[in-house]
Amino acid sequence: MNLRLKIHLASASLVLIVVIGMMSSLYISEKKQLLNEIRREQKEDLEKLRSVYEEAMALDIEISLFNYIRTLVVNPEVSYAGIVNRDGSGWIYPGTDAGSLMYVDAKDKAVQEILNSGRLMRRLSVSARGERVIEISRPLDKGSYVRLAYSRKMINALIAERLALSLKKLTGVGILAIFFGLLLAHLLSRALSKPILNLMGATAAIAKGSKGITIPEAGKDELGKLTRTFNHMSKELVKLDELKDEFMSHVTHELRSPLTSIIATVELLDEMPEAHTKPKLRRSVDRLKYGSDRLNNLVDNILDLTRMEAGKMQFDIQPVNMGTLACEMADFFEPRAMEKNLFIRAEVPETLPRAMADPERIRQVLSNLIHNAIKFTNKGGITIWVRQIDKKIQVGVQDTGVGIPKENLATVFSKFETLKDTRDRVDKPVPGSGLGLNIVLNSVQSQNGKIWVESEVKKGTTFIFELPIDEDGTTVGTKTADTKESMSSPKQDRDRGSLRQPILMNDNESEQAVQGE
Ligand SMILES: Nc1ncnc2c1ncn2[C@@H]1O[C@H](COP(=O)(O)OP(=O)(O)OP(=O)(O)O)[C@@H](O)[C@H]1O
Ligand SMILES: [Mg+2]
Secondary structure, eight states: OOHHHHHHHHHHHHHHHHHHHHHHHHHHHHHHHHHHHHHHHHHHHHHHHHHHHHHHHHHTOHHHHHHHHHHHHHSTTEEEEEEEOTTSOEEEESOSSTTOOEEOOOOSHHHHHHHHHOSOEEEEEEOTTSOEEEEEEEEOTTSOEEEEEEEHHHHHHHHHHHHHHHHHHHHHHHHHHHHHHHHHHHHHHHHHHHHHHHHHHHHHHHHTTOOSOOOOOOOSSHHHHHHHHHHHHHHHHHHHHHHHHHHHHHHHHHHHHHHHHHHHHHHHHHHSTHHHHOHHHHHHHHHHHHHHHHHHHHHHHHHHHHHHHTTOOOOOOEEEOHHHHHHHHHHHHHHHHHHTTOEEEEEEOSEEEOEEEOHHHHHHHHHHHHHHHHHTOSSSEEEEEEEEETTEEEEEEEEOSSOOOGGGTTTTTSTTOOOHHHHHTSSSOOOOOSOHHHHHHHHHHHTTOEEEEEEETTTEEEEEEEEEBOTTSOEEETTSOOGGGOSSOHHHHHHTTOSOOOEESSHHHHHHHHHHO
């Protein structure tokens, strides 16, 4: 679950809890108020009954009391009403039958309690007709008391009706509150998560190698401070990177001249007859050759990379015959492949549009990829294939080598990435600084192309890059090699009886094409 969704859910739950809590407490207080109101009304009824009784006794006109009681009992909520004397005798209207008076003998404990307490009492009871009632009673001066009972069923129905009405109103208000609350929660979570998501995106981009990324500053709170610190850090990183590039460039340039002298001296040594007759000297010369080559390669790579990263590398983009280039490269690397008993071949279609690229840089790309393919293959070989996909030319360098574990495929193009897992599976230890693929990536991207890798451990690896075709140009046969750029011709290959098999789509014609060069 992502951060924005989490904040959304948390704030939405909070809104729901608050609104539901508020509605519940409003409902409870509404219910309480309703009950109080009903009780107050009941008390008023009882007081009125008492005053009517006292008036009737004073004037000695009992009939007015009976009439009043009859009008009271017409109300469906009132179950019965009556007056009872201290000795327990009295009457209640209506009695067992509707409209009848009922004499009661109320010497029970509750009645004694009412009389003794001298105040209004309320109790649950059952009427003479078996109806469940709430009875309220009040003592009178002469030791008698008034009784008034309400039907519990009717009172409950009244409460339910009034509560349903309140609930309806509350629900309306609650839905509105939830709607606005959720809207507010949404806006709040967006405001909170936006700078965090911006930070996440920018951090991921920096981790992938982007430079100088800044994000909009988010106010003056902690998040705002965090974004400002991030932007500061990003700018400092750019400065540090520039310093490092400057340093690398300086050091590699400084290394260049002594290295050139060392290589020249080693070549001189290598040409001396003693170097071939004295085994100890031979071993030393070989070691020097190997070391100086590695150092030279490293210096070249670092210089290339710093130039590419600084945008100082010039790319001379022009129409390039990729098929011919693939054949040349296969040819060039054949001796190295043979040293490891590996085959190397080019598979190119008969005709192909040219790609827009810098031929020199593409040679460097292919050279790095083929170098790797030979390095990381113990048996089998390397195929360099070329194909057209829509308006792109794809080139693949496919090997039958040790493969790259899935989890490393994403980082294999990073600078200084040398995979221990892969290297351990190669028969002989192989040198490498982990710069080759990064140069390839930078170079292909600078030529408006893209590159990716497909691999399976113990089965092999294919690096594929694609470049735009020359849309203005015509399709060319693979045999029409850019002869000036060739390192060696495919004919020379055949003459040497090479392992390389440049496989064209039409086998017969391809043979001629290769020979025709
Ligand atoms: N064809 C391949 N098969 C298996 N592993 C490969 C292949 N190509 C590259 N790798 C893995 O990717 C790593 C990075 O390759 P990269 O070319 O950048 O560096 P390197 O070859 O080790 O050194 P450099 O090219 O700088 O001399 C290698 O060390 C190796 O582990
Ligand atoms: Mg390499």
